Amino acid sequence: VSTQSTGVLQEKRLSMTQHLPPSLLQLFAPRPPLPFLPPVEKKNSATYFGVSQYFQLFEEACRNSINEEIKPFENKKQIKERRAKERAKREEEKIAKILKIWDPHNNPKATHDAYKTLFVSRISFETTEKTLKKEFESYGPVKRVRLIKDNEGKSRGYAFIEFEREKDMKIAYKQADGKKIDGKRVLVDVERGRTVRGWRPRRLGTHNHFERFFC
Numbered sequence: 001v002s003t004q005s006t007g008v009l010q011e012k013r014l015s016m017t018q019h020l021p022p023s024l025l026q027l028f029a030p031r032p033p034l035p036f037l038p039p040v041e042k043k044n045s046a047t048y049f050g051v052s053q054y055f056q057l058f059e060e061a062c063r064n065s066i067n068e069e070i071k072p073f074e075n076k077k078q079i080k081e082r083r084a085k086e087r088a089k090r091e092e093e094k095i096a097k098i099l100k101i102w103d104p105h106n107n108p109k110a111t112h113d114a115y116k117t118l119f120v121s122r123i124s125f126e127t128t129e130k131t132l133k134k135e136f137e138s139y140g141p142v143k144r145v146r147l148i149k150d151n152e153g154k155s156r157g158y159a160f161i162e163f164e165r166e167k168d169m170k171i172a173y174k175q176a177d178g179k180k181i182d183g184k185r186v187l188v189d190v191e192r193g194r195t196v197r198g199w200r201p202r203r204l205g206t207h208n209h210f211e212r213f214f215c
Helices: 002-017 022-028 052-067 076-101 129-136 166-175
Strands: 117-121 142-149 155-163 187-190
Touching: 117 129, 117 166, 129 142, 129 155, 155 166, 166 187
Parallel strands: none
Antiparallel strands: 117 155, 117 187, 142 155
16 A cells, blocks of 8 residues: 555656746756766875884984983073073173272272262262262362263263362261252262272172261
8 A cells, every 4th residue: 555655646746747847847857977087097106115224323313412411401490590690600700800900099080089089879960070069069178079971971870079188078978968969869978999998899799788987
């Protein structure tokens, strides 16, 4: 019964498709046959060999690497610490070279008398030697003002002021610390390069800390 019913349904479908328009009949048309293509010819492929012929090269590279110094692995923290030590070492070597030739007692540009000389730092870059002399003459006669400048002639922010009398320098040492000049408060100290044994400036890596004392 099922076979007969199936055949009846197929006949009904065929009869129905005959009444469809050509545009819809094209949807039920069979696909064209596949074109015949000749078989692909096999080409001669490259011959593959093993790695045994390269063992000798590996052995030579291994022997060379053994002779070379093997650097241990470093993480970011270790690399940073190593570079910091290398910079510190280079800086120490640089300072050592400068210390060999650094002699404050034989500086032709220094003031005449170290015990009458006042060191002034944190000076405004706009302040001139004339301004410094005018400001410090209130403590006594000033013999010479030496404002330290760089190679381009610009102020480096510190100076040496030599007084005519030592007592005037001592007064300036006690009273001029924190004095406001051209909008900046300066710091004063005695000249330690020629008066304090073993002292050296901060740029040469000094580790000596001296307290201000009243003369």
